[in-house]
Amino acid sequence: MRMSTKAQYAVRAMVNLNLHSGGSPVSLRDISLRESISLTYLEQLFVKLRRGKLVKSVRGPGGGYLLARPARDIQVDEIIDSVEESLVPVACMDQKHGCLCDDQCVTHNVWHGLGERIRQFLSSITLADLTEEAQRKIKQVNS
Amino acid sequence: MRMSTKAQYAVRAMVNLNLHSGGSPVSLRDISLRESISLTYLEQLFVKLRRGKLVKSVRGPGGGYLLARPARDIQVDEIIDSVEESLVPVACMDQKHGCLCDDQCVTHNVWHGLGERIRQFLSSITLADLTEEAQRKIKQVNS
DNA sequence: AGCATACCCGAGTAAAATTGTCAATTATTT
């Protein structure tokens, strides 16, 4: 039961983006340097975040990425969904048409319930929450 | 975010064991046939379940495995712990001495909180709960 | 126009984890 580093990177990158954007685009190069994530890997992640409508891109010099919506309206589970990390703990429940083992599996309800808890928790946290927390931590270090 | 099949198998096997044991040992061969899990793989799992003190083994003909404690006292999170599946979602939190990134990571609290929710949920379910549920499902099919 | 910046995209790849198998042994009962 592990959250992939892909998902972890995506969340970190989004917080960093929000933290350093004063309305103007932030380049992946900057995020790469600050978060020590390889540029090419970040590119991969942001393609998905853009397709997930969480960020907008601005091309050309001075370009970069912007949040597509206010940070308050972006939930952590959406970030993870965008980079294609399933939040459901078992494979048979990925399909939308429900699980084949519906009736047979005794353990079905356990994983289903667990998936719901995970979703519930991660959807209760917004990018704004994380950004504020980051700002507090930065202040602490500087004082 | 996936529960490994190893953990899923372990839970299924434990339910099946409890379901078919009337106080007498159940052989892995029987569980293997009923749950369609390879015998040799089951052996691997039960070594760990035994070390985790969830089952006791009885060797020789008529032997097999028994629950080490009443099913009501066995929680699902213990089964998963035994087969060495971490319930904490990120690697840096596995060590008991705490996470190095404690202060720096903004996202630390997210994963920590998530881990706690997962643990909380899985510890609220006992092997007895799952066994009763299985019995109800069997009745439904037979009626 | 030409150049630099920065996003865009698909393919490939090495390492790690997962999911097992195989062979040989030990303990117990009949």
Added chain:
DNA sequence: AAATAATTGACAATTTTACTCGGGTATGCT
């Protein structure tokens, strides 16, 4: 002794993860 069944360690196939690489394309600046 023979059969049953757990015990153990080594090993192997497959899949997933976490990347890199090599090219593109759009935009702004001089």
